[in-house]
Amino acid sequence: MARVVVNAPKSAKRGExxxxxxxxxxxxxxxxxxxxxxxxxxxxxxxxxVCTYNGVExxxxxxxxxxxxxxxxxxxxxxxxxxxxxLKWTGDNGYVATQSASITVV
Amino acid sequence: xxSRRRFLALVSGALAAGEVSAQLDPNIQALRAAALESAIRKxxxxxxxxxxxxxLDLPPLVDNGxxxxxxxxxxxxxxxxxxxxxxxxxxxxxPQPYVVSAYLGPRAGRASIATRARIxxxxxxxxxxxxxxxxxxxxxxxxxxxxxxxxEEGLI
Numbered sequence: 589m590a591r592v593v594v595n596a597p598k599s600a601k602r603g604e605x606x607x608x609x610x611x612x613x614x615x616x617x618x619x620x621x622x623x624x625x626x627x628x629x630x631x632x633x634x635x636x637x638v639c640t641y642n643g644v645e646x647x648x649x650x651x652x653x654x655x656x657x658x659x660x661x662x663x664x665x666x667x668x669x670x671x672x673x674x675l676k677w678t679g680d681n682g683y684v685a686t687q688s689a690s691i692t693v694v
Numbered sequence: 695x696x697s698r699r700r701f702l703a704l705v706s707g708a709l710a711a712g713e714v715s716a717q718l719d720p721n722i723q724a725l726r727a728a729a730l731e732s733a734i735r736k737x738x739x740x741x742x743x744x745x746x747x748x749x750l751d752l753p754p755l756v757d758n759g760x761x762x763x764x765x766x767x768x769x770x771x772x773x774x775x776x777x778x779x780x781x782x783x784x785x786x787x788x789p790q791p792y793v794v795s796a797y798l799g800p801r802a803g804r805a806s807i808a809t810r811a812r813i814x815x816x817x818x819x820x821x822x823x824x825x826x827x828x829x830x831x832x833x834x835x836x837x838x839x840x841x842x843x844x845x846e847e848g849l850i
Binding site (some may be wrong): 618648651653655658659660661662664665666668 | 792
């Protein structure tokens with residue numbers, strides 16, 4: 589159910605700024621829409637994305653209903669050492685999705 | 695079963711009694727402007743926001759408000775002494791002004807983020823950056839939305 593894609597370079601030079609793109613498959617129901625019978629569809633969104641680099645948080649984003657469905661976020665970080673980038677998406681109704689990417693720094 | 699005559703009588707009765715009112719509040723414009731202002735205050739803590747340093751990129755004409763690509767970059771050296779702490783994106787016409795708040799640090803290397811947003815109507819989109827020295831900088835872009843998000847009621 590929880591599908592997450594992370595796109596980060598496999599290797600980088602030390603000190604290089606690398607770009608990380610990540611996408612989560614999620615409908616991001618806003619909580620403002622109604623069904624044909626007029627009932628409000630409850631909100632169901634991803635509320636937070638946290639990126640840790642070898643256990644240290646380097647990026648965090650708070651998401652709101654105004655994010656498009658299947659949220660895509662692009663951000664940057666400095667390649668300091670070889671290791672793993674771990675991305676964790678959390679949201680309403682206990683949604684948790686993690687995905688990691690390993691990077692080799694030369 | 696309700697006959698057509700009975701249905702029409704019911705509907706006209708309801709209309710006459712004024713029970714069928716507009717769904718949207720007539721003061722919606724003022725309410726949304728106030729919501730945006732209070733959101734900006736919440737983000738900045740009442741500190742002044744200056745124009746500049748921030749670059750907000752998004753298409754001036756949006757075909758589909760459900761996915762609007764936008765990118766924000768801030769002119770900053772991103773050192774531990776001088777870096778961008780947070781980037782907030784707010785909209786004027788959405789039911790809630792917040793879109794995304796990104797928290798960065800010197801390890802980001804570059805202060806630039808990109809994402810996709812939903813925009814309900816033609817109006818302003820504002821990006822506010824909080825710098826490590828406590829100052830706030832902003833950029834505002836006006837967009838025209840032809841197919842708005844949030845109005846697909848009755849489709850499901």
